Structure formats: structure tokens, C-alpha cells
Amino acid sequence: MDKLVMVEQELLAGMKKDYPQFKAGDIVKIHYKIKEKDKERIHPIEGVILKIQGAMHRKSFTLRRIAYGEAYEITFPYYTPNIDKIEMVKKSAKPARRARLYYLRKRIGKKAMLA
Secondary structure, eight states, X not given: OOHHHHHHHHHHHHTOXXXXXXXXXXXXXXXXXXXXXXXXXXXXXXXXXXXXXXXXXXXXXXXXXXXXXXXXXXXXETTOTTEEEEEEEEOOSSOOSSSOOGGGGGOOGGGGSOO
């Protein structure tokens, strides 16, 4: 076995997270820790998962959120200590036929979700 893979598996064993299984197209709510000067608060962010990329400890996912008519995308590392918890809001009704849902960027409102 490759030495690099062995080291990555050791790192992954120490970073176990009990997040729900989600995939591209699902709507999730992420409770993200934000540090402001000496205070820390938890900010919930809800949106559609556009893509999941990487493997092992380098895994990350991109969330697309529409707030006040403006859409923005945030990429979160999967194993960051800043994520307090992840809640499944809604599973996509139709299974996504692609791994990366970039075509949702052109859509607005309810059409921006997989129905």
C-alpha cells in the first residue's frame, strides 16, 4: 500500500464526523461557527449542495444559497472543526443525474432546486 494513503487513513481515523449522508441536489442546513473578536457564535446556512469533491481528509462540498435575491456559493471542507452540525432539510425528489449541478446557477427561486 502506498505510504501516502496510509498516512491519509490515519488522519481520517482521527477526524470522524457523524454527519448525515447527503449528495448533490439535497437541501441541507449547516451550523457554522463564526469567531468575531473574542466571541463565537453559530450561524445557520441553508442551501442546495452543488457538488462534493475530493477524497479522504481533503473532501469538500459546495453549497449554493439564495438570500435576499442574491445567490452565493460557499465551499466547506468536510472535516473542518468550524462546522458544528449538519441537518438534512430535504432530500432531492429526483436523483441527480450529474455529480456537479452547475446548471442550477442559471435558475432562480423554486426552479433552483431539484423537484
